[in-house]
Amino acid sequence: MEPSQLKSNKQVIHKNPWFLGILLCIFVVSVLASIPIEKRKYGLSQSNLTTDYTGLLPERIKKIVKAGDRSEIQEMVKEANEMGYHISIAGLQHSQGGHTYYKDNVVLDMKTFNKVLEIDKQNQTIKVESGASWEEVQEAIQPYGLALKVTQSQSIFTIGGSLSVNAHGRDIRFGPMAGTVREMTILTPTGEIKTVTRNDSEEWMKYVFGGYGLFGVILDVTLELTENDVYTIHTEELKTNEYEDYFANLIRNDDTSMHYARVSVAPNSFLDEMYVIDYIKTGKVDHKTPLKKERGARIGKLALDIGRQGGSLEDLFWENQKLLIKSLDGDEVTRNNAMRGNSAFMEFTKPGRVEVLQEFFIPVEHYEEYMSDLKRILPPNDKNDDFKIHNITVRYAAKDDYTYLNYAKEDMFGLVILIQHGLKEKEIHNAKTIIQEWTDLTLKHGGGYYLPYYHYQSKEQFRKSYPSWEMFQEEKLIRDPNGVFQNIFYDYYF
Amino acid sequence: MKIISERYVPLVVSVGQVVIFPYYILWLKEVSLTLTLFTWFFAAFSFSAALGYRLFQVGKKPADSFIPYIYMGMGCVYILVGYITSTFEVLPYIALFFQVILGLLQGYHHAWHIEQKSFRLHAINHYLLVGIIMIGLSSVKIISPISFISTFGAILFICGMGLLIKKSKDSSVSN
Ligand SMILES: Cc1cc2nc3c(=O)[nH]c(=O)nc-3n(C[C@H](O)[C@H](O)[C@H](O)COP(=O)(O)OP(=O)(O)OC[C@H]3O[C@@H](n4cnc5c(N)ncnc54)[C@H](O)[C@@H]3O)c2cc1C
Numbered sequence: 001m002e003p004s005q006l007k008s009n010k011q012v013i014h015k016n017p018w019f020l021g022i023l024l025c026i027f028v029v030s031v032l033a034s035i036p037i038e039k040r041k042y043g044l045s046q047s048n049l050t051t052d053y054t055g056l057l058p059e060r061i062k063k064i065v066k067a068g069d070r071s072e073i074q075e076m077v078k079e080a081n082e083m084g085y086h087i088s089i090a091g092l093q094h095s096q097g098g099h100t101y102y103k104d105n106v107v108l109d110m111k112t113f114n115k116v117l118e119i120d121k122q123n124q125t126i127k128v129e130s131g132a133s134w135e136e137v138q139e140a141i142q143p144y145g146l147a148l149k150v151t152q153s154q155s156i157f158t159i160g161g162s163l164s165v166n167a168h169g170r171d172i173r174f175g176p177m178a179g180t181v182r183e184m185t186i187l188t189p190t191g192e193i194k195t196v197t198r199n200d201s202e203e204w205m206k207y208v209f210g211g212y213g214l215f216g217v218i219l220d221v222t223l224e225l226t227e228n229d230v231y232t233i234h235t236e237e238l239k240t241n242e243y244e245d246y247f248a249n250l251i252r253n254d255d256t257s258m259h260y261a262r263v264s265v266a267p268n269s270f271l272d273e274m275y276v277i278d279y280i281k282t283g284k285v286d287h288k289t290p291l292k293k294e295r296g297a298r299i300g301k302l303a304l305d306i307g308r309q310g311g312s313l314e315d316l317f318w319e320n321q322k323l324l325i326k327s328l329d330g331d332e333v334t335r336n337n338a339m340r341g342n343s344a345f346m347e348f349t350k351p352g353r354v355e356v357l358q359e360f361f362i363p364v365e366h367y368e369e370y371m372s373d374l375k376r377i378l379p380p381n382d383k384n385d386d387f388k389i390h391n392i393t394v395r396y397a398a399k400d401d402y403t404y405l406n407y408a409k410e411d412m413f414g415l416v417i418l419i420q421h422g423l424k425e426k427e428i429h430n431a432k433t434i435i436q437e438w439t440d441l442t443l444k445h446g447g448g449y450y451l452p453y454y455h456y457q458s459k460e461q462f463r464k465s466y467p468s469w470e471m472f473q474e475e476k477l478i479r480d481p482n483g484v485f486q487n488i489f490y491d492y493y494f
Numbered sequence: 495m496k497i498i499s500e501r502y503v504p505l506v507v508s509v510g511q512v513v514i515f516p517y518y519i520l521w522l523k524e525v526s527l528t529l530t531l532f533t534w535f536f537a538a539f540s541f542s543a544a545l546g547y548r549l550f551q552v553g554k555k556p557a558d559s560f561i562p563y564i565y566m567g568m569g570c571v572y573i574l575v576g577y578i579t580s581t582f583e584v585l586p587y588i589a590l591f592f593q594v595i596l597g598l599l600q601g602y603h604h605a606w607h608i609e610q611k612s613f614r615l616h617a618i619n620h621y622l623l624v625g626i627i628m629i630g631l632s633s634v635k636i637i638s639p640i641s642f643i644s645t646f647g648a649i650l651f652i653c654g655m656g657l658l659i660k661k662s663k664d665s666s667v668s669n
Contacts, residue, residue: 017545020545024542024594027537027538031531031535031590032587032590035531036527301583349583
């Protein structure tokens, strides 16, 4: 070919509308696929107002201290005793009721205090600093074929934060998270460093666990671990009134290690339909399968956003969810991977609105009556309401004798509820009214509610849900005479 | 009437685009979650403008017949930008779509415009007008950027409609 012809061909190609159209399509499709999910803006800030996961309680704080070594933290606590200022402790700030900060006072940011100190393969334990996240712990123990006994369904929280709320997750065998701690080092409110165990006569663990950072700083913990078992996933669709029997069977049969369920909030099957997901032992232990990374967040978010529209779109979302869950039936998963659910897809960033969590606990044998009573106070279709319910998950929380501010006074089902409402005063007030009514109903059935979330409940409801609050407060005054550890949560309820 | 369509309407469009762009960029910046995405949005605009430009060039001339629709299309995009308040999660996707539409229309309009006899004269008027209007707008404090964007959208839409009406009148006269 003549060089001049080549040249003119080249010119033709980049001016060709087909070429330009294809270039544009390829580019647009690749941009579409790369649009990131927006992260909500929250967290510690000294120059601006500080918030936590919901951003509902913005406050100006005096200072953020990043946890360095333990003697530095000890010095700070002693200084606070002398000078009379308050300290709040912050992990990853997923709690939603101002538990991690206090107006015009100091925040101790524990995120940097995250070293793995020791892994004992023989005795299946790990000693780790409290600012480490479950994700970091999983990365450390996975190569040994070990896994955690109890965590939340996601691994995005710190150990200190999780123990301070005495979190619970999908495991139905190992009891409360507090029960999986063999030993712990704490920094007491008066500035002493102590190593404590469950048999400790001063009962520090009982106050520090589920103590919302009010009884001292957890420095490190020695956690009991278990094998990284491989499970087969079993899923099934149920009617709500079949669930109690289903669960009674499940808990009797030792084969199932983990379990959770989801209740429909779609108008057509509102609180009538459920599906369950069980993790059944295969007898195999896994050393090799890598920890899963979050995938499909964009699609998950899109699906959730469709569900968020309510009405028939929520019905569509529920039907799709059921199909998706059905498709998991028979799959195999390691324990570590079952304990690291996705979280990015939940991001919600609509201006002027907020998405919050609430959790109600209900004695196992009250579940069915409770659900049918609940139908009387909640509308099945919230499409045109400001207060919208997007999701209800059910978990099992075994009776807890390890903490004073305990939510599981007997074996309970925890109903985790994802709620969206507006931020105008009227809308917050409306949400408060509905949630208080819901809490009253829960109390009527012998249940209670979870404290790491925003305090829609009244002080009176708190006292009914946590009858040992008085003892908790008395002990707080004795162990922290100068009120060194303080946060918005304590200020509101006590 | 010929004068209006050939001289003043394109002037309003091209001057208006430049004037409104800072406000539109503000909106787009808020919608883009990252600087990278912001840049990609503009790349999408440019690629589709290239396509729009070329589509005009390869089309049968004179291509005046599409121009009213081009203005109305641009107007709709700007009006929609002004109206979107709540669909926040999908906003970046919508913004990308808008960028492609705007780019395409802008490229087409530009290719058409530079072939018009009055283009040279416009270039001077254009710069003068842009400067004066921008100084004027900067002193208006009450209206939010979004209102400027949707007002401009409405103006474009009216221009497009005006041209269409004029055209149908012209054709009925010539019939
Ligand atoms: C999307 C989402 C899903 C959730 N899922 C579950 C679930 O499945 N099960 C469940 O039980 N909970 C769940 N939660 C609640 C969660 O467990 C708590 O919010 C937990 O506190 C989060 O840990 P964090 O590191 O963010 O703690 P933060 O919110 O930072 O702190 C929580 C409390 O712990 C205190 N604290 C933090 N670190 C220390 C320390 N080193 N020493 C002493 N006190 C400390 C703080 O002062 C505060 O009172 C969920 C929350 C969210 C937002």
